Amino acid sequence: MNLTLRVWRQASGSEKGRMVTYDAPDISPDMSFLEMLDVVNERLITSGSADGPIAFDHDCREGICGMCGMVINGIAHGPERATTTCQLHMRHFQDGDTIDIEPWRAKAFPIVKDLIVDRSAFDRIIEAGGFITANTGGAPDANAIPVAKADADRAMDAAACIGCGACVAACPNASAMLFTAAKVTHLGSLPQGQAERWTRVRAMVATQDDMGFGTCTNIGECAAVCPKQIGMDTIANLNRDLIRSSLRRRH
């Protein structure tokens, strides 16, 4: 198939960016979206294009590392539901299509180059409380604390988050609520996570605000683009925990 790409090119965070049009002829429908970009880049390199190849983040290319992500025709990770960019295949496009490719856009995710953004704000949110304090070595036998299967399953559903940032890119407020809520729900669903449950939610939400993410107004665009189908129920759960934590404040 033959395609036209309109790609956001920006040499660095401090320079101005613009959309640049490229032809992408002879694309196989069996290619992944990133393999299509590989082909375009090979041509840009051999033809000596002034802008050079298009920079984009990617690593595992099997939908689990969370490194890849671009806004494709206005949708984070593109048109296929529950699919990361690397797992999106060209068979979902038509011969002759024009495809717009842009980076995640959010104040908290500054652009590094072309389609690459800096998502380290996510790391800061986890550092604020997205863990269970359990130093290496002191753990009791793993079966000493039973976990109801329903709770374990709920924790696993939320823990499936890959930290790609599509939720932020899709949110009109650029809120990180789904990301934060997934971790709060994962850890808060387990007995091991109870000791820090109330301090965790407060610290993570506060850091999320500090990092420049917007406020959640329950629009739901985040869950619609989430490649791991993290649900809005996690946000309800976070809000519930946040309110309960304020009632439990001891100082």
Added chain:
Amino acid sequence: MTTTAPAPAWTSAPWDLPSETPDGPIAGKWDRHKFEMKLVNPANKRRFHIIVVGSGLAGGAAAASLAELGYRVSCFCYQDSPRRAHSIAAQGGINAAKNYPNDGDSVYRLFYDTIKGGDYRSREANVYRLAQLSVNIIDQCAAQGVPFAREYGGLLDNRSFGGAQVSRTFYARGQTGQQLLLGAYQALARQIALGGVTMHSRSEMLDLVVVDGAARGIVTRDLVTGEVSSVAADAVVLCTGGYGNVFYLSTNAKGCNTTAIWRAHKRGALFANPCFTQIHPTCIPVSGDHQSKLTLMSESLRNDGRVWVPKQPGDPRSPDQIPEEERDYFLERKYPSFGNLVPRDVASRNAKEVCDQGKGVGPGGRGVFLDFAEAIGRLGTHTIEERYGNLFEMYERITDENPYKVPMRVYPAIHYTMGGLWVDYNLMSSVPGCFVGGEANFADQGANRLGASALMQGLADGYFVLPYTLGNYLATAKPAPVSTSAPEFASAVAGVEEQTRRLLGIKGKRTVDSFHRELGLLVWEQCGMARNDAGLRACLDEIPRIEEAFWADVNVPGSGDELNQSLEKAGRVADFFELARLMVTDALHRTESCGGHFREESQTADGEALRKDDEFAYVAAWGHNPDGPPVLHKEQLEFEEVHLTQRSYT
């Protein structure tokens, strides 16, 4: 007429390597060693600075655990966040000798299975320690909130996995690696917030700095600004994963590379058993020349999926039109007691064999069916969905075929490298102060790794071995103060900058990837699932030719002082060329078959791998020689517990 003899492909060192394995009965070695190791006073730990390169299971766990103990840690990863290391992609599970299912497992049995699975080419004491520590790993991870699969009573669920006759594999749906990695990442994040770990993301290690014979720092390139700088420390820990991407197409992440361990090798660290590479039997077959990587389908699928090909070569019918009696369930036929659950190397070779006979399925005939129809009939779609739902979805997304309705097509692909930097019992390489954990070392997996055992090794090294052995090193070696003003740092930085200038200056016609593909295809053909003398020798002649072309004609656009992904790839591919030569040399020298290393000249009457224990029961640890062929050092493997037998899974 005179003929000159061809230059030898290697030379041999006359001594045996000391493994530093403690004396005494195997079950007590680690405990005694822990007691005998020197400790660092809690108040003094803060004075020691440790560099950890890599943030996967081994690196992330080591960095977090070392910081918890009070050491100052700097951790480096090339990804944008430590949470993205490729351990995250492991699907199936993690072994532990908990014996929760009461089916006869024990530390000794896990030890025995791992030694046997590795085809008797690993060090007994290391593997025994690994089996002992496996139980602590599960406890630690459960305490961190890793959402392992549970029974209705709330206790942990187990399954049988890849060649094991007991159910000892713990799992978190089909994404166990992700959950274990996030556990380690969260422990690391906590230490970052507490100030114990300084994290450097988007940083690539490009050299090891050795001062007075000991590892004292690294040279890194900031992948955003391009700045090359050095960091000094009292010890360096490399947990940088395997080198499977030497084959270009593998199940590794695109960024996985050998550069960190290769540069350490060139600074004196011996590289052990590089030819021991693992082929995973169940990956999605290649669909075309554009293919950039291969995707693994978890081995757990073989618990319920049945592997078959049509008996008739080139059978054009769709699988549902082929009646039962015209199908060859070749693993069940040849290995009645293990059936579809034979170890990876056996399953892979058999898939290659039937495809070589023309019975392969799918485009290009390089594929076999993995069929769930029988399991769905027996257990129902719901159960299969619960067990493998996400894997089935992934398969359908890539191939556009629904595995609930048509059998999956799978083919072997490079998945893991058992070889790596040589380490002693303390996980220290032959360069004092340079420790190596996880897939980057050679230690525990022998010539073939069993399923669910990579996660176990990475976490054992990171949580429970390195924190002890590093302390012992620091307490005994007492490294003198060092700073980056030492001349060794400046010269290492200059070397890296020189290579960058050289790569950017070639301005040739071909892309880095085109060379990488060419190299990968060559080593896959000649040093992949089956190897022979003529092919390996031809390969050794051919690699330098491609390498020369690379250094003459590669086109690396852009500059060194910006984010430049072509430059990153070029440096990695340059190292893959050098590694490929050593890998092929190692494969050439080992004229036996064992585990993942199948020499066609050495097989039993029924085509199984034939070991030569009298000649080859050793670790081949190669020394770098800038002026000539590599130097072979041997570590003789002593088997006191396990009796060496020909592996048999029939």
